[in-house]
Amino acid sequence: MDPTTPPIDSDLVYVGFWMRVFASLVDSILLMLLMVPVGYVLFGSLEWGLSRGISDTSDFIVSIVLPAAVIVLFWSQVQSTPGKMMFGARIVDAKTGAEPTTGQWALRYFGYYVSAVVVLLGFVWIAFDARKQGLHDKIAGTVVVRRRDSGADPLGINR
Numbered sequence: 384m385d386p387t388t389p390p391i392d393s394d395l396v397y398v399g400f401w402m403r404v405f406a407s408l409v410d411s412i413l414l415m416l417l418m419v420p421v422g423y424v425l426f427g428s429l430e431w432g433l434s435r436g437i438s439d440t441s442d443f444i445v446s447i448v449l450p451a452a453v454i455v456l457f458w459s460q461v462q463s464t465p466g467k468m469m470f471g472a473r474i475v476d477a478k479t480g481a482e483p484t485t486g487q488w489a490l491r492y493f494g495y496y497v498s499a500v501v502v503l504l505g506f507v508w509i510a511f512d513a514r515k516q517g518l519h520d521k522i523a524g525t526v527v528v529r530r531r532d533s534g535a536d537p538l539g540i541n542r
Contacts, residue, residue: 395528397515406466472529494519
């Protein structure tokens with residue numbers, strides 16, 4: 384397959400760096416709106432989890448497991464997250480264009496940590512890759528696509 388051609392459907396385009404950055408910011412804000420109240424109820428303060436070092440099972444669940452569960456649930460149900468939905472984007476298998484498997488979702492989320500390890504270079508790679516894949520996409524064998532004519536570009540980013 385030509386690396387510059389979207390998989391399966393010629394009406395699809397790869398979602399580029401800036402759209403994905405904005406989508407990630409939206410998703411992060413929404414996750415915090417969920418995690419902060421849960422953390423406050425469980426710990427009685429806003430000092431928990433990563434802010435003080437994960438010290439017990441509850442910290443681990445709220446700081447690591449809860450965000451992973453929410454993101455993977457969105458991916459598995461709608462192949463997207465709220466931020467990506469704003470652009471009409473969805474995550475597909477890079478070879479077939481089909482919905483990724485459960486294993487691919489798990490690898491993709493694990494790949495987020497790998498992508499972040501060295502100064503977020505695994506995410507920055509999206510800007511330079513012909514298929515707009517970050518390291519997490521390459522690890523999981525996924526790409527992020529949207530319909531060419533979806534019109535979903537609320538910020539005029541178009542890349």
